[in-house]
Amino acid sequence: MKKVLVAIAMTLTVGLNAAVFLSSSAVATATGITSSQSTVTALKSAQWNPTIKISYSGTNVTLKPNGIPNHKRDTYYAVPDAGVVVPTAMTAKVEKDPTKAQSYNFTIPTTPVYSSKTTATSMGSIGVMISGAVLYNPYEGDGKTVAMSSNFTITDSAGHTASFVDSCTGHPTPNQGAYHYHGLPSCITAKVDKTNGPSHIIGVALDGFPIYGSKDANGKTVSVKSLDKCDGIFSATPEFPKGIYHYVLPGTTDATSSIQCFHGAVDSSQIQAMPNMGGPKP
Numbered sequence: 001m002k003k004v005l006v007a008i009a010m011t012l013t014v015g016l017n018a019a020v021f022l023s024s025s026a027v028a029t030a031t032g033i034t035s036s037q038s039t040v041t042a043l044k045s046a047q048w049n050p051t052i053k054i055s056y057s058g059t060n061v062t063l064k065p066n067g068i069p070n071h072k073r074d075t076y077y078a079v080p081d082a083g084v085v086v087p088t089a090m091t092a093k094v095e096k097d098p099t100k101a102q103s104y105n106f107t108i109p110t111t112p113v114y115s116s117k118t119t120a121t122s123m124g125s126i127g128v129m130i131s132g133a134v135l136y137n138p139y140e141g142d143g144k145t146v147a148m149s150s151n152f153t154i155t156d157s158a159g160h161t162a163s164f165v166d167s168c169t170g171h172p173t174p175n176q177g178a179y180h181y182h183g184l185p186s187c188i189t190a191k192v193d194k195t196n197g198p199s200h201i202i203g204v205a206l207d208g209f210p211i212y213g214s215k216d217a218n219g220k221t222v223s224v225k226s227l228d229k230c231d232g233i234f235s236a237t238p239e240f241p242k243g244i245y246h247y248v249l250p251g252t253t254d255a256t257s258s259i260q261c262f263h264g265a266v267d268s269s270q271i272q273a274m275p276n277m278g279g280p281k282p
Contacts, residue, residue: 039210040110042239046201047192049132059111061204067102067179069131069170071187076162078154079174085141086150087164094156100177104134106270112208114245118230118261119207122271126259127211127247129181129203131188133170135211136180138258147171147182148253169257183257184249189213198238205247206271207264212237214251224250230261 043061048054053064079095080087106128123143127135138146151165165171169183185202192200199213209232216222217236227233227248234245247259 036111036113037240037244038111039204039208039244042201042210043110043204045239046130048130052128052132056110059109060107061110063104063106063108063128063204065102065104065128065132065134067104067133068099069129069133069168069179069185069187071131071168071185071191073097073099073168073170073172073179074163074166076160077166077171078152078162078164086145088150089152089154092152092154092164094154094160094162095174097172098174098177099172099179102176102178104128106206107267108204108206108270109208109265112245112264114209114263115265118263119266120261121259124271125180125206126262126271127203127205129185129188129211130192130201131185133179133181135203135205135258136182137260138182138255146253146255146257148257151253181258183253184213184251186251199248200238202249205259205262205264205266207262207266209262209264210237210239210244210246211259212246212248214248217241222248222250224252224256227256228263230263231256231259232263 040056049070051066055062074097076094076096078092081091081093084091121137123141124136125134126137129135140147147165148169151163153161153163155161165182168185168187170179170181170185172179188202192202193213197219198217199215201210202213203211205211214222217238232245232247234243236243237246245263249258250256
């Protein structure tokens with residue numbers, strides 16, 4: 001009888017551990033936690049750049065950032081030559097940081113609805129980060145080149161050195177100066193997270209689900225294998241101790257570096273297209 005009870009206990013333990021990696025809906029059913037819950041309190045507690053205009057109305061939050069992050073950027077960036085969409089060290093030039101203020105206006109649900117059907121993230125803004133800049137998906141303008149794995153550094157004749165993507169996983173578009181991230185911005189997490197501590201909210205995706213860094217509620221690194229195809233997971237966070245579906249930026253340099261799809265209902269009108277990266281051909 002003791003052996004039977006031990007076997008049953010082990011089965012239950014394995015089952016509960018496995019539930020952590022199920023979809024939000026499945027976990028909600030197993031645990032009784034609703035997959036649709038308000039994010040208002042958590043969003044209000046986040047350390048937003050004060051330059052972002054934020055207002056709450058009904059079940060939405062309106063965010064109006066100017067796109068300029070509240071952390072240091074590089075003095076120079078490697079930008080594509082005219083007519084080039086995805087540059088290499090041979091088709092790029094050094095240019096003084098072209099970042100400019102933007103006129104963003106996002107209306108995002110504060111009671112995000114999890115869906116078993118996913119929506120691929122398009123090129124352009126897919127989320128707003130607390131720094132005031134926006135998040136892009138992993139890819140460059142051709143839709144297949146991963147930005148983080150295609151980084152390079154060049155030096156011009158004056159001795160100015162510039163990288164395509166900076167150490168904060170961001171860079172500005174060459175013509176419009178729209179600064180954006182393609183991965184986990186350490187410049188943000190350094191401001192809101194403690195060493196060996198959990199990740200806190202660093203942004204919100206356009207479907208309303210929060211965005212976190214690479215650590216779980218216990219300060220352990222989140223395994224990429226535990227994330228779904230959208231870079232999402234249902235688990236506890238400091239702001240949601242009972243658990244919520246959220247996106248994780250795992251700090252990788254491959255296609256998992258940023259959100260690849262939405263697992264929540266998203267208003268397509270909120271998706272702002274990527275600006276022309278290469279500019280007119282000479």
